[in-house]
Amino acid sequence: MTNFKNELGKQVLILDGAMGTMVQNLELSDAAFGGPEFKMLTDLLVFSRPDDLEGIHLEYLQAGANLIETDTFGASPLRLKEFDFSKFDPSDLKAVPEQLDLKNCSLEMLTLKLNIEGCRIAKRAIEKYRAQPDYDGRPLFVAGSIGPSNYVISSTEANLNKGTFRQVVENFYHQVLGLIEGGADVLLIETQQDILETKAIIEGANKAFAEKKIKLPMIVQATVDVFSKMQIFNTDIHAAYTAVSKMGIDVFGINCNVGPVEMVATVEKLSGFCKHPISVVPNAGQPISEDGQTCYKLSPEDMANTMEPFVREHGVSIVGGCCGTTPAHIKALREKLNGAVPAPRQPDRKIYVSGPQEAVPIDASEGLLRIGERLNVRGSQLVRDAVETEGEEICMEVLEEVVNEQVKDLGIEIIDICMDSNIVETEEVLPAIIHGLTSDFKGVMCIDSFSVEALEKSIETYPGRPIINSISLEEYKDGVSKLDAVLSSTSSHGPIYIALVNGPEGPAQTADEKYNLAAEIVKQANEKYGVGADQILIDVNAYPIGSESVEGLNFCMETLKSLPRIKKIHPDLKTSIGVGNLTNGLAKKPYMRKVLTSVFLDEARKAGLDCAILNPNHYVPRESLPVEDVELALKVILEHDMNAFDQLEQIALTKKTGVKQKKVDYADLSAEESVCAKIKDGFKQKEEGLIKKDGVEFSYRDHIVLEVAEVTTRHKPLDFVSGYLMKSMRELGDAFGRGEVSLPHLLKSADVMRNCMEFLEWFMRLESGMNPEDEIQYKGTVVIGTVYQDVHSIGKDLAKTLLENYGYRVIDLGVQVPLEKFIDTAKKENADAIGTSALLVQTSNHMITIANMLEEKSYNIPILIGGAPVNSRHAGYVAMHGQNDTKNILNNIFYCQSGMDGVNIMNRLKEKSSLDSFFRENKENLLNEYKRAKGMKEKQDELLATLPRRVIGFKKHEVPKEGYGLHKVEFKLKKLESNLNSKSLFSLNWKFGKQSSWKDKSIDLDQLKQLKKKWIEKAESNNWITPKARFILLPAQSEGDDVILYHPEDTEKELARICFSVCVGKGQKDVFSAAQYVRPKSSGQLDAMGLQITTAGNEADKAIEKFKGENDSESALYLQGLCDRVAEDLAEYIHNLIRLRAGYKKKSQGERYSPGYSAITDLSNNKVIWEVLKAEGLGIELTDANEFNPPSTTAAVICFHSEAGYS
Secondary structure (H helix, E strand, O other), rough: OOHHHHHEOOOOEEEEEOOOHHHHHHHHHHHHHHOOOOOOHHHHHHHHHHHHHHHHHHHHHHHHOOEEOOOOOOOHHHHHOOHHHOOOHHHHHOOOOOOOOOOOOHHHHHHHHHHHHHHHHHHHHHHHHOOOOOOOOOOEEEEEEEEEOOOOOOOOOOOOOOOOOOHHHHHHHHHHHHHHHHOEEEEEEEEEEEHHHHHHHHHHHHHHHHHHHHHHHEEEEOOOOOOOOOOOOOEEEHHHHHHOOOOOOOOEEEOOOOHHHHHHHHHHHHHOOOOEEEEEEOOOOOOEOOEEEEEEOOOOOHHHHHHHHHHOOOOOOOOOOOOOOHHHHHHHHHHHHOOOOOOOOOOOOOEEEEEOOOOOEEEOOOOOOEEEEEEEOOHHHHHHHHHHHHHHHOOOHHHHHHHHHHHHHOOOOOOEHHHHOOOHHHHHHHHHHHHHHHHHHOEEEEEEEOOOHHHHHOOOOOOOEEEEEEOOOOOEEEOHHHHHHHHHHHHHHOEEEEEEEEEOOEEOOOHHHHHHHHHHHHHHHHHHHOHHHHHHHEEEEOOOOOOOOOOOOHHHHHHHHHHHHOOOOOOOOOOEHHHHHHHHHOOOOOHHHHHHHHHHHHHHHHHOOOOOEEEEEHHHOHHHHOHHHHHHHHHHHHHHOHHHHHHHHHHHHHOOHHHHHHHOOOHHHHHHHEEEEHHHHOOOEEEEEEEEEEEEEEEEEOHHHHHHHHHHOOOOHHHHHHHHHHHHHHHHHHHHHHHOHHHHHHHHHHHHHHHHHHHHHHHHHHHOOOOOOHHOOOEEEEEEOOOOOOOOOOHHHHHHHHHHHHEEEEEEEEOOEHHHHHHOOOOHHHOOOOEEEEEOOOHHHHHHHHHHHHHHOOOOOOOOEOHHHHHHOHHHHOOOOOOOHHHHHHHHEOOOOOOHHHHHHHHHOOOOHHHHHHHHHHHHHHHHHHHHHHHHHHHHHHHHHHHEEEOOOOOOOOOOOOEEEEEEOOOOOOHHHHHHHHHHHHHHHHHOEEEEEHHHOOOHHHHHHHHHHHHHHHHHOOOOOOOEEEEEEEEEEEEEEEEEEEOOOOEEEEEEEEOOEEEHHHHHHOOOHHHHHEEHHHOOOEEEEEEEEEEEOOOHHHHHHHHHHOOHHHHHHHHHHHHHHHHHHHHHEEEEEEEOOOOOOOOOOEEOOOOOOOEEOOOHHHHHHHHHHHHHHHOOOOOOOEEEOOOOOOEEEEEEEOOOOOO
């Protein structure tokens, strides 16, 4: 009998075409399927119409197919589970096996029989075809068709059926048993959309193979879009292949979703990296709808012509047809490719690992591969607190931040994740965290644990090919090495392994010991488990510098000497090191740690090191370090010179490094280049003057306008705008999106750009009388503003700047925009979208009103929503536009978490070809988020209604004896300077982002300190900021969830009430309100409460508006950010002052609560505080929404109970 694997590559093999299309052409009655409910389950035709199926197989064989698929695509228990067989009518099914009761048998038995019969029908067709006189002797095979389970295993928030890895393994184990028994020659695992499910299918097949003692070849086919991505989880085709490449598959390819034209790019990519034979099985073109029917219009000839290069140029081994293809298409392929041999390929030889989205090479040819070590419960306090805090759920948000800092901010492609802990169950926590973090993760994980069970469970939750850390020849349990324990339970997944050079005697120290252990590991892994050298990273061990106990021993040199020897064990063997231990004890000398780590790794890479597990902040290119420091480090590492170690230690205590910036000499550039360079650099030359033309004057404020004026003598203004300026701003916006440019820099560049544009617009009006806005080819028009009753504008201003950078015309309505004005302006300007921003929960609800107003007016325009209280769940509520029927949910509400999201969404909205699918996808997301939000609210309501009230004790509570009454504070900004939180000012208020990203943006701490000093001096000398506050300590008692405030001199007189919200407590064990931390009225005893309000003053607003009017949004950001920081940090200062006045010595005594947050959600409490403190005297106004103006104002109440908190 012909062997399938032997035939691969000898000639192209042709797979048959669509089964569903042919079944549809039979025009069968509902009875053939057992009733109308089962018409989608075409697999049942093996029992009702075996002859028809045999006829379809024969048609494809006669057309020239080598492989015919069984009619078993959905014949697995989880798919069959979707149908209610109690409603099944078997009367028209004449070929049901004896003793099989379709209505009452188990789904596993039904699966077995369907697959057996499906294979037998295909085999009969082959036997009949072989007996025909025109049979040409070509090899023929039965391909057992296996489709998805309709359950996803990978992490997702989408409303999909969710299963477990083991559940899916069992599901396909039963299907493959049937295919084996029925006589399939090869398994065809097709139309795969979740790569973790694909891994589970392969594991299920392997389980069946082991039981039946037979191994069938496996073809795996993923379904991708035109961008080569598996759509649901955004998995790139290279990542998909990498995930399964070492799991025993024989062919890898793509099928379904698109036609051959749309597959061209993916086929070219596959040809470049796929080390297995490739299969390509497209639809008959893209589907279209005719009279309510889905049709495929690509002709057989066009399909064959498009696919011919797949074989002859790109070396594809199997071709065939999916949806819409017929025997005519297969015949055309046979005629075009008969006797063709797949072109020889030389795929990329690199070794890859993969995550849920991308594949990453283990390749040190262009630089050391870094594995970030910070997601480690043993090495990070932040991670430890997020994972090990007793009584609380794992804080995934913190872990995501740790991941994003390494992957997005620092460009680390692989991160080590270790949850070995004495507090939590590693075997449960590690897989749970991996599952949670991989829902939107662009990197690769190195799964690190001493627990073999944790590694085994974790690899079953990981949608890709991970690195497993680690194996070794150390004894794991009696008579079993860590290598044996780990490989026996995980090797079927085909991961890469980090192998520690540790043996029964402990970790290797000398080069000889490291080499000998490495060679033995490679030998045992291959001989016992078939794990090749290309799956192993030998970890050569790092010891702390200076920790040698044997005289003359140099741990660093032993490691360096071992590397070239280990690399010679096998050409595919790679090496790694966990380098953190090298500088153990130098945590408080980060510069020294950075120098020694960087120089050591540079030397190790030269000796053959491929990758290192490290803290990304401890490693920089050697050439970026001072030469003299590098020389000292080399003496330490190569010569074990501890005097040099001491010198370096002294330098580390005093040395500060800065970031060198490359300066551009604008004088060397043409005027065009100079203008563009100055825009990109945000280079401002403030200079006022006049340009005269035809008796008309233009007043400019920046020298760059003179250069632009010169450019207009050579270029038409519109040509210069589109060919130069817009291109420069797009490049800058892209750099901002990549994290290479800070927000302040972007705003500075936008200011320079506006000066250029103002002149060009004036010039165009003057020269031709035209309106530039009608002539400039904008990508679209967006109307934006901050909603009514909301005065905050920073987020809205950023969105405006980014949209303008990317070529959109933005009409900025400002703040406190009446809702009708959004709609009226959008209609008048023929806008493409409306953008709304809000800072408060209450004002964000105006977005729902806008959506309702648009719906009532039948005005269908996309709405972009953003701001601090806005999230994807709120977007769901906005899409419901105030009504309750989910059938009427809108599809045009888009949540923008950042300004870049706004740009990306607008770009998608301008892609007309994919607009329908974009709206469809968005509607589904909105519906899911609305249901999720509603479920969360219902859960919250249930907890609030059922959990017990917290019991608060007052036995040790001391009531203030002094400090009562109203107090006023006003002082110079300089006095507050030492209390300002510089980290928050730089990162949050001034938008420079995390410190780890500063280097990429050419920013350092000294620069920012100078900037802070400059703006404090400017703000003070111009009287823009005057820190002011009022606070009061009042007698108080609680009554329910209210706190009654009494007059300080007449405790019978009620001044006001503060209304607190009821919250669910930590660990969902109880409910409480902050009012409970104040002695109740029923006790007959008085307590106390503090009230405070702080502001940066009301002069800054005028200066900020002036800056914006002068196209100086950079200065507007700095001043607004400084104002906000002053108000926040003054609040902390005043809080401590109240504590001291009240006689409390502990700085942490009690809690401060601000209206608008969870403990005190009702903003009307702002009015209470404002009135009691007579804050109008500070120049603070109150809006209709009980929001403060100026915006840089905060208010709070203070409870003094030692247990008071937010949870």
